[in-house]
Amino acid sequence: MSRPAGRLTLILLLAPLLLWLTLLIVIPHAAMLFVSLRERVGVGEYAFGLGNYLTFLAEPLYWNTFVRTAWMSVLATALTLLIGFPVAWHIAKIARGRARQALFLACLAPFWASELVRTYGWMILLRESGVFSAVLQWAGLAEGPVEMLYNDVAIMVGLVYTSMLFMVVPLVTTLDSLDDSLIEAAYDLGASGWTILREIVIPHARPGIASGCIVVFMMSLGNYLTPILLGGKSSLWFTGLIYDQFITRFNWEQGAAFGFLLLGLSSAIVWAGLRLSGQSLRSAMARP
Amino acid sequence: ETLRLLTWGGYAPDDVVAMFEKETGHKVEVTLSNNEEMIAKLRATGGGGFDLAQPSQDRIAGAQAEFGIYKPLDLSRIDAAQFIPSMLEATKRNTTVDGKVYGVPHVWGTSGLVVNTAKAPGVKDYLDLCDPALKGRVSYRLKRPTLIAFAFAMGEDPFAAYADPDAYKAILDKVEKKLVECKANVKTYWSGGDEILNLLRSGEVWAAMAWDTGGWKLNAENPDITFVAPASGALGWIDTFALPKRGRADDAAYAWINFVMRPEIAARITASAGNFTASKGADAFADPALKARFQASFPPEAIDNIKWYPPVPAGLEAMEGAVLDRVKAAQ
Amino acid sequence: MIPGIPQPRALRWLWRAYVAAFFVYLALPLVVVCVFAFNKSQFAALPWNGFTLDWFIGDQRPWLGVFNDRGILEALKISAIVAFWVSAASVSVGVTTAFLFVRHDFRFKQTLYVLMLLPLVIPGIILGISILVETSYLANWLEDATGLWFDGLRPGLTLVVLGQFAFIATFATLVISARLEKFDRSLEEAALNLGATPLGAVRQVTLPYLAPAIVGAALVSMLMSFENFNTTLMLVGSDAPLTIEMFDRMKQGSTPVLNAVSLLLIVASSVLGGVALALRRAR
Amino acid sequence: MTDTPDLEAVRLTRRFQDFTAVDEVSFAAPPGSFFSILGPSGCGKTTLLRMIAGFLEPSSGALRIKGRDMVGVPPNRRPVAMVFQHLALFPMMDVGRNVGFGLRQRRVPSAEIERRVADALERVGLPGFERRRVDQLSGGQKQRVAIARAMVIEPALLLLDEPLGALDLKLREHMKVELKRLQEAFGATFVYITHDQSEALVMSDQVAVMNRGRFEQIGPPQELYYNPRTAFVAGFVGDANRLRGKVLRREGDAVEVADPAGQPLRAAAASAGLAPGDEAELFVRPEAIRVSRQAEDVAGMDNVFACEVRDILFNGANSRINARVAGSAREFDVAAPQTGEFADLRRGERIHIGWNAAAARAFAAEPAEPAEPGKAQAEEGAA
Amino acid sequence: MTDTPDLEAVRLTRRFQDFTAVDEVSFAAPPGSFFSILGPSGCGKTTLLRMIAGFLEPSSGALRIKGRDMVGVPPNRRPVAMVFQHLALFPMMDVGRNVGFGLRQRRVPSAEIERRVADALERVGLPGFERRRVDQLSGGQKQRVAIARAMVIEPALLLLDEPLGALDLKLREHMKVELKRLQEAFGATFVYITHDQSEALVMSDQVAVMNRGRFEQIGPPQELYYNPRTAFVAGFVGDANRLRGKVLRREGDAVEVADPAGQPLRAAAASAGLAPGDEAELFVRPEAIRVSRQAEDVAGMDNVFACEVRDILFNGANSRINARVAGSAREFDVAAPQTGEFADLRRGERIHIGWNAAAARAFAAEPAEPAEPGKAQAEEGAA
Numbered sequence A: 001m002s003r004p005a006g007r008l009t010l011i012l013l014l015a016p017l018l019l020w021l022t023l024l025i026v027i028p029h030a031a032m033l034f035v036s037l038r039e040r041v042g043v044g045e046y047a048f049g050l051g052n053y054l055t056f057l058a059e060p061l062y063w064n065t066f067v068r069t070a071w072m073s074v075l076a077t078a079l080t081l082l083i084g085f086p087v088a089w090h091i092a093k094i095a096r097g098r099a100r101q102a103l104f105l106a107c108l109a110p111f112w113a114s115e116l117v118r119t120y121g122w123m124i125l126l127r128e129s130g131v132f133s134a135v136l137q138w139a140g141l142a143e144g145p146v147e148m149l150y151n152d153v154a155i156m157v158g159l160v161y162t163s164m165l166f167m168v169v170p171l172v173t174t175l176d177s178l179d180d181s182l183i184e185a186a187y188d189l190g191a192s193g194w195t196i197l198r199e200i201v202i203p204h205a206r207p208g209i210a211s212g213c214i215v216v217f218m219m220s221l222g223n224y225l226t227p228i229l230l231g232g233k234s235s236l237w238f239t240g241l242i243y244d245q246f247i248t249r250f251n252w253e254q255g256a257a258f259g260f261l262l263l264g265l266s267s268a269i270v271w272a273g274l275r276l277s278g279q280s281l282r283s284a285m286a287r288p
Numbered sequence B: 001e002t003l004r005l006l007t008w009g010g011y012a013p014d015d016v017v018a019m020f021e022k023e024t025g026h027k028v029e030v031t032l033s034n035n036e037e038m039i040a041k042l043r044a045t046g047g048g049g050f051d052l053a054q055p056s057q058d059r060i061a062g063a064q065a066e067f068g069i070y071k072p073l074d075l076s077r078i079d080a081a082q083f084i085p086s087m088l089e090a091t092k093r094n095t096t097v098d099g100k101v102y103g104v105p106h107v108w109g110t111s112g113l114v115v116n117t118a119k120a121p122g123v124k125d126y127l128d129l130c131d132p133a134l135k136g137r138v139s140y141r142l143k144r145p146t147l148i149a150f151a152f153a154m155g156e157d158p159f160a161a162y163a164d165p166d167a168y169k170a171i172l173d174k175v176e177k178k179l180v181e182c183k184a185n186v187k188t189y190w191s192g193g194d195e196i197l198n199l200l201r202s203g204e205v206w207a208a209m210a211w212d213t214g215g216w217k218l219n220a221e222n223p224d225i226t227f228v229a230p231a232s233g234a235l236g237w238i239d240t241f242a243l244p245k246r247g248r249a250d251d252a253a254y255a256w257i258n259f260v261m262r263p264e265i266a267a268r269i270t271a272s273a274g275n276f277t278a279s280k281g282a283d284a285f286a287d288p289a290l291k292a293r294f295q296a297s298f299p300p301e302a303i304d305n306i307k308w309y310p311p312v313p314a315g316l317e318a319m320e321g322a323v324l325d326r327v328k329a330a331q
Numbered sequence C: 001m002i003p004g005i006p007q008p009r010a011l012r013w014l015w016r017a018y019v020a021a022f023f024v025y026l027a028l029p030l031v032v033v034c035v036f037a038f039n040k041s042q043f044a045a046l047p048w049n050g051f052t053l054d055w056f057i058g059d060q061r062p063w064l065g066v067f068n069d070r071g072i073l074e075a076l077k078i079s080a081i082v083a084f085w086v087s088a089a090s091v092s093v094g095v096t097t098a099f100l101f102v103r104h105d106f107r108f109k110q111t112l113y114v115l116m117l118l119p120l121v122i123p124g125i126i127l128g129i130s131i132l133v134e135t136s137y138l139a140n141w142l143e144d145a146t147g148l149w150f151d152g153l154r155p156g157l158t159l160v161v162l163g164q165f166a167f168i169a170t171f172a173t174l175v176i177s178a179r180l181e182k183f184d185r186s187l188e189e190a191a192l193n194l195g196a197t198p199l200g201a202v203r204q205v206t207l208p209y210l211a212p213a214i215v216g217a218a219l220v221s222m223l224m225s226f227e228n229f230n231t232t233l234m235l236v237g238s239d240a241p242l243t244i245e246m247f248d249r250m251k252q253g254s255t256p257v258l259n260a261v262s263l264l265l266i267v268a269s270s271v272l273g274g275v276a277l278a279l280r281r282a283r
Numbered sequence D, E: 001m002t003d004t005p006d007l008e009a010v011r012l013t014r015r016f017q018d019f020t021a022v023d024e025v026s027f028a029a030p031p032g033s034f035f036s037i038l039g040p041s042g043c044g045k046t047t048l049l050r051m052i053a054g055f056l057e058p059s060s061g062a063l064r065i066k067g068r069d070m071v072g073v074p075p076n077r078r079p080v081a082m083v084f085q086h087l088a089l090f091p092m093m094d095v096g097r098n099v100g101f102g103l104r105q106r107r108v109p110s111a112e113i114e115r116r117v118a119d120a121l122e123r124v125g126l127p128g129f130e131r132r133r134v135d136q137l138s139g140g141q142k143q144r145v146a147i148a149r150a151m152v153i154e155p156a157l158l159l160l161d162e163p164l165g166a167l168d169l170k171l172r173e174h175m176k177v178e179l180k181r182l183q184e185a186f187g188a189t190f191v192y193i194t195h196d197q198s199e200a201l202v203m204s205d206q207v208a209v210m211n212r213g214r215f216e217q218i219g220p221p222q223e224l225y226y227n228p229r230t231a232f233v234a235g236f237v238g239d240a241n242r243l244r245g246k247v248l249r250r251e252g253d254a255v256e257v258a259d260p261a262g263q264p265l266r267a268a269a270a271s272a273g274l275a276p277g278d279e280a281e282l283f284v285r286p287e288a289i290r291v292s293r294q295a296e297d298v299a300g301m302d303n304v305f306a307c308e309v310r311d312i313l314f315n316g317a318n319s320r321i322n323a324r325v326a327g328s329a330r331e332f333d334v335a336a337p338q339t340g341e342f343a344d345l346r347r348g349e350r351i352h353i354g355w356n357a358a359a360a361r362a363f364a365a366e367p368a369e370p371a372e373p374g375k376a377q378a379e380e381g382a383a
């Protein structure tokens, strides 16, 4: 291929990417930053300033929601990891042949239905007139109807459920690449199960753990539906605040500022996570 | 033409849409919404995306002043004869900005209490919702009507304070405290009309602040449940017709307004939404059972006691929003 | 549990019980949603009032079934249209971008690559509002400047498609790059060596090789588009895709017609997902 | 040291569902010996080794290590160490921590670990390599680290599962010699499995040839090479020309077999039970065949053929002549004498080949089998 | 057929940045010959082949195919076909479409394509394989399909880049012979690259030995084996014992080299320019060394050593004796005579070895290099 032809190809391939990234990622965020720096001073009148960010600092409610969202997302991530890891291990290392395919498929299937449907399912299960309550009463474990919806535990159940796939799949992939003979070698040299987990399996699975955790954390932090639908009256979530600012308060300026804060928070935690696990964004995310 | 209608649940029943489409050849697309979302959507679209919206009459002027999302109505294209004159005048007055009229009335009704009298016999006013006996059995919306209602129930007159932000702020502070106290009683803050019906129907909620029509609907299914006009007065609202600034199907929009204001059509909407309309003479076609329920809930003195919303000045909503957020955040 | 190593029976059973419990946990919500699509009750909750197909075929309110529910059908159509465009755009850009990153070296390649990955770590709602803000300002400015209307820049299907594309294109790129990276360049050289032109080699050898990834990426893009909520919520105009319509109905408080739609969705997406997976296997 | 074998298997059997991977295998590896198990892919070698290491339970039979019964003893309690096919060095640890791994599990004090690790590395020729990362090692170095890691815990038995399989040709040649020397240096018993006959022959004191789950013959390399007891062993160990024909006569151990190309073929050693009329297979090693341009040179031999040179496969000291019997399709591979006397041989030339009955062995012919390796397998494809 | 070589390179050079991968290489492959390029990994073989195929532009020099200058001709316009290392069969096409690919590019009518594909498959021994999927073929079959695909377009030249590298040992042995036969059947010129000396020796008419971008020697296999012209060729082609020492005397082509172990070493053929005082390297092939238990048997030879047996590497016909010169660290690999006369030799026994000056060659010693393969390379690791 001659030089000018090579250049032309490069330009043709580069164009769609640049259009996509500048028009839909870079400029929108710049615009959002710009809007977040505008303060409403009167009807239809605006001035530049940090007012929207100061509002955030001044109002403990916003602060608390921010911290609470971050904290619950971290918790959801940890729970997802703890619950998902043995299952990923089972799929990658213990199940064989067709069972393995089936289990993996079973892991994916719920996520092909939309998040809304999944959450709706949990609402039917958890509500006072729902399935769990009925089962408890039937089993004699409860006297009257039990409300399990509209609390933080319900939110947590939903978050963990909704992100499970994104933890299990990268874990299965990395655990799959762990050579069984490493485990056998360790065992052969006298190691116990815990030692193997600590010294062989976890160090090996670190990239998978990192990418799973990052994705799950992002999904929890940015979730809107689950806290709204399962959390009910206590469903305080930072995305909800952003939505409210945009939709019910018509306050785009404040909403944009909140949006930026959320973006900053997520970037910071992702960055810290990558740092701690010695990964790069590239290695953690580029595994579809 | 396609008429993209931004409205409330029940205001555009299938049969009416079908009749309209058949008669005029226009097609109707319905999007269900509420006041806040209507404004938010129109703000985001710069008044586009929809051809006819139905915000409440008190929410038009402020939004128009701030965002300019509506266009003035061409009153000559509306058949004024089909409207109850007093309602038409009141609505026009409340929706006038810079001398131009932006809304005409359609459906009206009240917010009050819907109570399962067998389980919560004592609920007569909004504050009764905070009775500890009703722990976890109460529901209301986390929206401005609730603030207003509690303010009245606590003996204040928020409407009078509209012009005086400080006074209004003081009232809101009181209400906020009350609502935070009351939070333990709340099962969930409802957001859609059918949602609260389902909660009451299934017995998960015993008493709620809700629209009158819901109470009447349930009453037909279960005589224990009914609408109660609160002692401090029901809140009266009128939902309107308003033209988004960049609607593209004005002909269809005016045709729709004139069509649904025909008494026999209006009666169908009443049957579907449960509320009466500003259509003159529709009463004659209305379901007698519904009328009976209305009269049972609203003895004449209760009708007089209805607090009709005045237009909300721009800016108050920000103040209310902060209160609502804090109530929601309270544990 | 260590593969290939004998374990005590009790531990084995405990382990299996855990795995079984996990899969029950995964399946339960979906099963429940499906089952309640057949409950003869206006409300998706117990008690069980008997079996009905009304939520599929009922034609009278409130017993209005999916197949007669104009709103749902309309939303479904909109979702399909959006999914089609999102997937077409994502796959096209995915292919060009995959070739770019796998085959070419240029300045700022690393930076662009990381930028390309970013949509994966931007919360959907923020992607939505940022595009909303950008396009609104752009539209206002253009309208002020020209006096014309720029409806495409206002919330509506165009923006929904763009918003979803903004992050789904990343997935498509990753799926297609992964396959392209595995492509043995000597296949192309063999084609050249046998007399094919450079474009001919790409068309006859490289693209057929990528086909499973392209189809797979298209299916995954469609699924993602179909179920997207957060980004769409902020960009939707008068035409609501299915998830938004369902969410509105859920807020309004709806009949189990929602369960019926969900059941159909679960079935359809499992089929699509299965196909996508089979394609991935077939490589 | 007593006479108890380090490893003893008695009718060891392992079945997978209805497939018997290891079938009543019995053997004993004496202390300090290099014991190889040689067999084609899929014959059950790994299965056998995994039973010895404890990763698989035998279906039946007994297994004793240093006289102690091993049934039910988990792998981490057996006095054996294993070197895996792909070595299984822990990539997340450096060389020192790899080698010290087994000692750490045994809670050896860390100063002693350090000392013993240094010592083991020294013995495999890698002194001071402790801080190296595993991926900084060459193939041969990795090999030696794997052996050090296994030997540092002083196992009674070292099991090696085709550890040279992943190395390239030259390095493999070199490591063959090296491994044997390490075994002598450590004085431990090595049980080594491979499908490469040259590895087994070069390194081992004893070789067991395994086929379809069974041991066909156990003996020192020379015995297997010069006195194979089955057709399989004759074909699998070393190269051989393979001839088929019906048995005409039998006298003691000697047989005469009909050959379509002319005179009968004579072999001095026939397997028991081979009777006139049976289909027999004869094996003759290429280096056992004499070649000459003059018929007289080979005239006195038991089997002689006039041939035409079909190919000369020049390969230095290992050159071969591919000769086709005149007027027949029968081909022979004949080692070209190292004297260089035939350097000027040309394709199509006539030559005479011959060998004595003593150089040929006859066995009852087995029906051609897909699992059979060797020449026949390479002929696949010509549909 | 004319005398124009099918392929001719003149001072062909390719540089990557400041690294010269192919360095002024000149050669000509006569029509119908099997021409091999043999060299260690990284010596520039692939680079050279890719220049011939047109995937790389030469930095300088000329390249002619059938007398036509090839500079600037893109790969799809060159009359060469290539068989890639991993074959590069198109997995998305069946065998028939793979083989027909080149013809389709040339817009040959489809009936003719069908006929010629069938014909090509027939010639490689795979008649009727058109509808088979590529992944249903065995390694050897794939190999043949790749050759059919390349040959069907009737190229002037077939280029093969280590096509046997991916096959397993037994199949590789078989395909060596097969490839040579196919080349004869097609009558085309094959240019074959490999790092495996035995492949090059067995198959080729001419072999070019390549090292660090340059051709060290071109000639028929026997010539390379018996008359290597450089130390590199002597070491790379075939096994050899390698001895270093200072040159003591030179007489014509013969030299005497000092040996620490005692008497001087004598070689009959020394490279030009090797003068007294230079460091020399002597090469002696293992099969050229005579071994005996009696000193008298080797007494008359030019070089004799009394040794102790260090290892016996039994490997059937290829057995080696590793002998250490008594009182020295010098070791020799000696081919064990095929007569089996030393079958009872034991480790530690004393033997005598000897060889004539005619069997040894001397070259100026090169400084030990990392790129150097052979014995020295395998010794890596002992830090």
Ligand SMILES: Nc1ncnc2c1ncn2[C@@H]1O[C@H](COP(=O)(O)OP(=O)(O)OP(=O)(O)O)[C@@H](O)[C@H]1O
Residues within 6 Å of the ligand: D016, D017, D019, D021, D039, D040, D041, D042, D043, D044, D045, D046, D047, D048, D195
């Ligand atoms: N877990 C198992 N289940 C069923 N069959 C098995 C199992 N493990 C091994 N086999 C079968 O047992 C036979 C012997 O396998 P094994 O791995 O021991 O062979 P091998 O001699 O080590 O072969 P290779 O040289 O290829 O490694 C094979 O036919 C294999 O398919």
Ligand SMILES: Nc1ncnc2c1ncn2[C@@H]1O[C@H](COP(=O)(O)OP(=O)(O)OP(=O)(O)O)[C@@H](O)[C@H]1O
Residues within 6 Å of the ligand: E016, E017, E019, E021, E039, E040, E041, E042, E043, E044, E045, E046, E047, E048, E195
């Ligand atoms: N594109 C390139 N840029 C820089 N150096 C290169 C390039 N291609 C090859 N080289 C260098 O040129 C030298 C020769 O490479 P080449 O691939 O021709 O070797 P080879 O003889 O084919 O080796 P092998 O047997 O391992 O395939 C190597 O040192 C290689 O690193």
Ligand SMILES: NCCCCNCCCN
Residues within 6 Å of the ligand: B008, B009, B010, B035, B056, B145, B193, B211, B213, B237, B239, B273
């Ligand atoms: N604050 C105004 C409330 C308006 C309510 N409209 C209700 C429609 C119910 N069907």
Ligand SMILES: [Mg+2]
Residues within 6 Å of the ligand: D045, D046, D047
């Ligand atoms: Mg094995």
Ligand SMILES: [Mg+2]
Residues within 6 Å of the ligand: E045, E046, E047
């Ligand atoms: Mg190469």
